[in-house]
Amino acid sequence: MVRLTETFEGLANTLRGMETPANPDTPLIDGPPLANRRVAIISTAGLTRIGDRPFGMGGDEYRVIPTEAADDLMVTHLSTNFDRTGFALDTNVMFPLDRLNEMAAAGIIGSVADYHYSVMGATDPKDLKQSADQIAGLLKQDNVDAVLLVPV
């Protein structure tokens, strides 16, 4: 179990200092049954396609991960404090696209989005609003009605 007290002081302080959104009790967006939903992954691991620009310090942009490029990813997150050997063994432990494809084939979810996205989780979330708004527009074009946010 990961507890704040077991992480290093800088990370713990950063997490403790984060603001709670103003209206956390706002009703959430509804949708169809899972078997009819189109699902996209958004990772905060700073994933990029090999050859794409790595994320840098304070990076507030996003990277597109087309479904067909999912075997060709690298982690360019700034932090050195999380395990990368799991990813070296199996991309799905951080970016579970194969699992979503299997779930779509089995009819558990409706379909898998054509495009997925990654941002740099070390960046202050407030600075990611513009990227999030752009990604939201792209997700709507792709008819996505379920986002699975995956941390690292």
Next chain:
Amino acid sequence: MLGYYFEAAGIPTTQISLVREHSVMIKPPRALWVSFELGRPLGIPNDAPFQTRVIEAALSLLDRTDGPVLEDYPEDVPASIATSEEDGWACPISLPSPPKAVDQDSDILDEIEFLKSWHDLAADRRGGTTLRSSRVTTEDAARFLAAWARGETPDSPVEGFSTVDMLRLASEDLKAYYAEAATAQPAHNGRDATSVQISDWFWGETQGGNLLLKLAAVCKQSDDRLIKIIGSALIVPYHQSHRQAVS
């Protein structure tokens, strides 16, 4: 926080949470807390049924509109995979020599060559490598880092990457090379090495780890603010920061 941006745009979200206290504070719209280690949000590499159960649990929260929702996932990674206390995994490869001072490139280059077949085996099994973020070969990444560790200040060899970018990305590539080589090792007593065992091996027993310890120490002394940050926080993981470079 990200979840609220998408919900506000009309897109339902659910998420995996690795630090429960964090989610208690941030109150994401829908979150499934898992007890797994940082870097492994789906729990166990190459265990598709386990990963699928986690995803199904996270997606099932989409039925809820009474957020914020924070559920605890009941399944842990089995202790035999998560911990390293029972037996002493030792990397089966005997490296050419124990770590020594970063006086010459040949020591690190010999070690990289020595590990190459294991690295390539891992890449073949995996269907690709996870490194190359710096866009140079592992050998050239090591040469660049070794020069900096000796107090030289070569510029970035890659157009478009600053020296600061290159120090970080080349360090990550070097770590990834060793991690991939280590993950290709045969299991010991039927158990694969844990992330902690591989990390202890890299930082404690290899010339590559020693090079990065020395590099971090040199960067910490830099007058350049960004290079100082790299040396202080972005090369050596917190849990290995007690180690000193051999010099």
